[in-house]
Amino acid sequence: MTTDAGAGVDADGPARAMVDLLGVLAYGELSAFDRLAEDARAAPTLAGRAQLSTMAAAEIGHFRLIEDHLARTGVGVADAMQPFVALWDSYHVSTAPRSWLESLVKAYLGDGLGADFYREIAGWVDPGTGELVRQVLADTGHSAFAEREVRAACEVQPQQRDRLALWGRRLLGEAVTQAQRVVAERDELAEFIVRGSGDAGGVANLIKKVQTNHGKRMSRLGLS
């Protein structure tokens, strides 16, 4: 899984942090594509399959924006992603949906979590990268159908609500665990977050914001 190292991969400090940040996001998109495509296959209707497949395809749109952006700075996206493959894969293994509704909840919450994160960092990065982040954000919101489907299913089978609420909480817990691992392994990235948020408690604050928004999303799914 190696390719020629791009010029920026061996950079230190802020440049290294930016490559890490884009690398972790790029593999986040690529692995989300893969999992959504797999989950789409288990859809109970062709319409649901098409909708989840559309979400998967949108991840590739974001992936390509990141790839192009990295390429302009002389960094190969494969090199930038490599350090984060195992962590993301481990997240997806630990949160493999066992039903269509679990897939929808994961897709919806994951989409929102990604958007939170992009929104948060948009102001911390250089203008060029900020523009990239805004382009990605403008293309989110493909998951409204999940809201409708999950709410409708819980109305028909109220016992699903508790089970899916538990699932939603577990997804957040796993995401936070994996995010903490990424930050613990990548010093430059931790420094970047502290500097970006202008706060020594930057990582904790970021997680807190994400938790608040996660709660709102759970409400919108009818799972709070």
Next chain:
Amino acid sequence: MTTDAGAGVDADGPARAMVDLLGVLAYGELSAFDRLAEDARAAPTLAGRAQLSTMAAAEIGHFRLIEDHLARTGVGVADAMQPFVALWDSYHVSTAPRSWLESLVKAYLGDGLGADFYREIAGWVDPGTGELVRQVLADTGHSAFAEREVRAACEVQPQQRDRLALWGRRLLGEAVTQAQRVVAERDELAEFIVRGSGDAGGVANLIKKVQTNHGKRMSRLGLS
């Protein structure tokens, strides 16, 4: 797998043929997405995985163009696709790649075959549908990387060439078989092709053109 039937699904004659045509293309795109996404997972490099995933995502772009077009005429894409699910699925089962190189050859030849077909019908359909077909065609050509990878692999391992050449011929054979089944099952579609091509031998001529182009693509892969 049922949804509310759109107004146009029960139409007869030319309208029925157009819904069938778009339905067969829509499920072709959706099932190609699914198979390419699955094949991408088996890529030997992150770069290859990203490239095949990008091809998969492009199929969803085409799918959505067809979906929107059908929606404007009051037809749900799920209803239009339904009659063709079993045939396409059977094509993919009978042509499941057993290696990364087989995946690349299938992706490349399938992409070209699709483009041939879209190009051929562009002039047979109403102006609105013709515009849709041109939009889809403008977005093909994501498979050039497959050409490079297959050629490079055959240079290193010349014994791959014969095996992949056989595979390429088998893919065309299976595609022709499935296309003939579709036409045999859908009278309106057969009439549409005869009328469109302005020739009673329309289907045979269409297949002949596809075969010629397939041969050219095999050459470009270094497999002729």
